[in-house]
Amino acid sequence: MILSLKLAYRNLIGAGLRTWLSVIVLSMSYVVIIWMQGFLEGWNQQARRDTIEQEIGGGQYWHAHYDPYDSLTLKESHAPAPAVLQSENTAPILIAQATIYPQGRMQSVVLKGIDPAQSVLALLTSALAKKGAYLPVLLGERAAKSANLRVGDQVTVRWRDAHGTYDAREAQVVHIMDTDVPTVDAGTFWVPLEDLRSMLQMPREATLLVVDETFNDPPSLTGWVFRDQTFLLEDFTSMMKMERVSSAIMYTILLALALLAIFDTQVLSIFRRRREIGTLIALGMTRGGVIRLFTIEGALHGVLAVGVAALYGVPLLIWQAHVGLSMPEVVDNYGMAIASTIYPAYSVRLVVGTVLLVMAAVTLISYLPTRRIARLNPTDAIRGKLS
Amino acid sequence: MKKQLLIPFALLTCGAFAQTPSGHSILEKVDANMTSETSITTSKMIIHGRRVSRTIESRSWSTGADNAFTEYLAPARERGTKMLKLGDRLWMYSPDTDRTIQLSGHMLRQSVMGSDLSYEDMMDDPRLAQIYAAEIVGTEAVEERPCWVLQLTANEQDVAYQSRKLWVDQERYVPVREELYAKGGKLLKRINLSGFKRIDERWYPMRMVFKDMLKNGKGTEFIVATIEFNAEIPSHILTKAALRR
Numbered sequence: 001m002i003l004s005l006k007l008a009y010r011n012l013i014g015a016g017l018r019t020w021l022s023v024i025v026l027s028m029s030y031v032v033i034i035w036m037q038g039f040l041e042g043w044n045q046q047a048r049r050d051t052i053e054q055e056i057g058g059g060q061y062w063h064a065h066y067d068p069y070d071s072l073t074l075k076e077s078h079a080p081a082p083a084v085l086q087s088e089n090t091a092p093i094l095i096a097q098a099t100i101y102p103q104g105r106m107q108s109v110v111l112k113g114i115d116p117a118q119s120v121l122a123l124l125t126s127a128l129a130k131k132g133a134y135l136p137v138l139l140g141e142r143a144a145k146s147a148n149l150r151v152g153d154q155v156t157v158r159w160r161d162a163h164g165t166y167d168a169r170e171a172q173v174v175h176i177m178d179t180d181v182p183t184v185d186a187g188t189f190w191v192p193l194e195d196l197r198s199m200l201q202m203p204r205e206a207t208l209l210v211v212d213e214t215f216n217d218p219p220s221l222t223g224w225v226f227r228d229q230t231f232l233l234e235d236f237t238s239m240m241k242m243e244r245v246s247s248a249i250m251y252t253i254l255l256a257l258a259l260l261a262i263f264d265t266q267v268l269s270i271f272r273r274r275r276e277i278g279t280l281i282a283l284g285m286t287r288g289g290v291i292r293l294f295t296i297e298g299a300l301h302g303v304l305a306v307g308v309a310a311l312y313g314v315p316l317l318i319w320q321a322h323v324g325l326s327m328p329e330v331v332d333n334y335g336m337a338i339a340s341t342i343y344p345a346y347s348v349r350l351v352v353g354t355v356l357l358v359m360a361a362v363t364l365i366s367y368l369p370t371r372r373i374a375r376l377n378p379t380d381a382i383r384g385k386l387s
Numbered sequence: 388m389k390k391q392l393l394i395p396f397a398l399l400t401c402g403a404f405a406q407t408p409s410g411h412s413i414l415e416k417v418d419a420n421m422t423s424e425t426s427i428t429t430s431k432m433i434i435h436g437r438r439v440s441r442t443i444e445s446r447s448w449s450t451g452a453d454n455a456f457t458e459y460l461a462p463a464r465e466r467g468t469k470m471l472k473l474g475d476r477l478w479m480y481s482p483d484t485d486r487t488i489q490l491s492g493h494m495l496r497q498s499v500m501g502s503d504l505s506y507e508d509m510m511d512d513p514r515l516a517q518i519y520a521a522e523i524v525g526t527e528a529v530e531e532r533p534c535w536v537l538q539l540t541a542n543e544q545d546v547a548y549q550s551r552k553l554w555v556d557q558e559r560y561v562p563v564r565e566e567l568y569a570k571g572g573k574l575l576k577r578i579n580l581s582g583f584k585r586i587d588e589r590w591y592p593m594r595m596v597f598k599d600m601l602k603n604g605k606g607t608e609f610i611v612a613t614i615e616f617n618a619e620i621p622s623h624i625l626t627k628a629a630l631r632r
Binding site: 099103106164168 | 498505541544545546547548549567569570571573575599601602603604
């Protein structure tokens, strides 16, 4: 085995530029696969963390009729918040639809009432504690941009109360928050919970209640359904799965190109070295031994590629993890949680897994052309013939 | 002698009261003019935008205040678009996509084709005397016609506008101006009605200008070309199946 390794290594290095070209292409596969997977993992971690902190907490109790994808349900999905959940580790939210008139334009928004003193969600709701003649409003950058509003601006808000009667009031923007979670931002006006309850004539009512991460064993409550983090992150999880599949397609193409180069190298090598193969068999080397020698030669491409990839890939990936990758503004409209800068996250499992996967693929692809050697007649091979 | 003087005074006073009907009776007469069991209308809606105005022609069939079917006739881009209102539900059919969608939530608050009317407003067509208590708060001349100014306050909770102000022609019992207020007292909409025409036993405004007071713009004109009251409407028209025909 050691002899085969030494021979294979000597042959490989002896092939010169041909070897290094294949090694460089293969090393790029390592780097790109690790980079892409690290990018997705970084995005995944950041989006989950931000969504949990700013939107879903440790889970949510939804009113039995509430369906976030069906605005028709909003009219019926409110009820007095259960007494058992009225503690510091829950944040009741009341949701209603409304119309705003920024600069005389008409625009639909969703009013979300939240307690300014809540500490369950990492939103700057304390800004809503401001008292005055105007209804204080907290909104995200997307909503502010869409309505062309700045801090201090006033806007008329019109809504219908629990009985369907129109009412209107002047609101003032007290804070604009920078959030990566579009569902707490786009088209949403956060207002003080008690103000909204009074506006809608829904005292003590809520549409949903967010519980914090310390909340264990959620009790079953009549008229309310508990949605855990897995359920609330289901859409994001599905989207990440899709993203992983699409990125897998990309790096499979890249890997296929590198493997094709190695396959060609192996085929060419067997053709050019048929006399050598015949001599080795004539001298007593088994066909299995020759096949092993050529397979090891091919597989060594993968080992050399790990070294080359480490040379330029490690500094590149560390630098990328440090500075992150700035996302274009257009991703804001994708409707999913994406930070303005995503920092790739590389794990040992990811690096080792990628190396093993590529090594396995290289070894397999190196073995395939060598099967011809098994059918080779040594005398024909010495004479330069391939049967 | 005193008695002789008092009798003509009492008669005069009674006469004066008899000439000023109550707010409720005015509203009933307004409803009698403005509403009907059924109606078939051909109309034009002129939407005044910032730069240009657009005219949309339509034909509507309605029964009472609850059910209505509208088909857009012009311009070519809107032709064939249909809307059906049954109770508090509204569907819209678009010939371009050959699909019917039920309008809900925020879509009901959008303006109808950029006009000053939202889909919700179009669904709201109450008989005023049934849901408002009316008080005469003054008299005023509008377009040189003497009008009563009525302050309407809802006497039930499930009503779109808590209060309204109505200027009613003293002779024809038709509203010439209407203002719709939010519960907090903010003026939301103003409607100016004109071009009154005698149709059968009633007076009816052939031109209405709607203005959303919270929105910029010159408002939306609604011009009635033809209107037929209490006409027979085939039952198949007010069905979802009619949207795709």
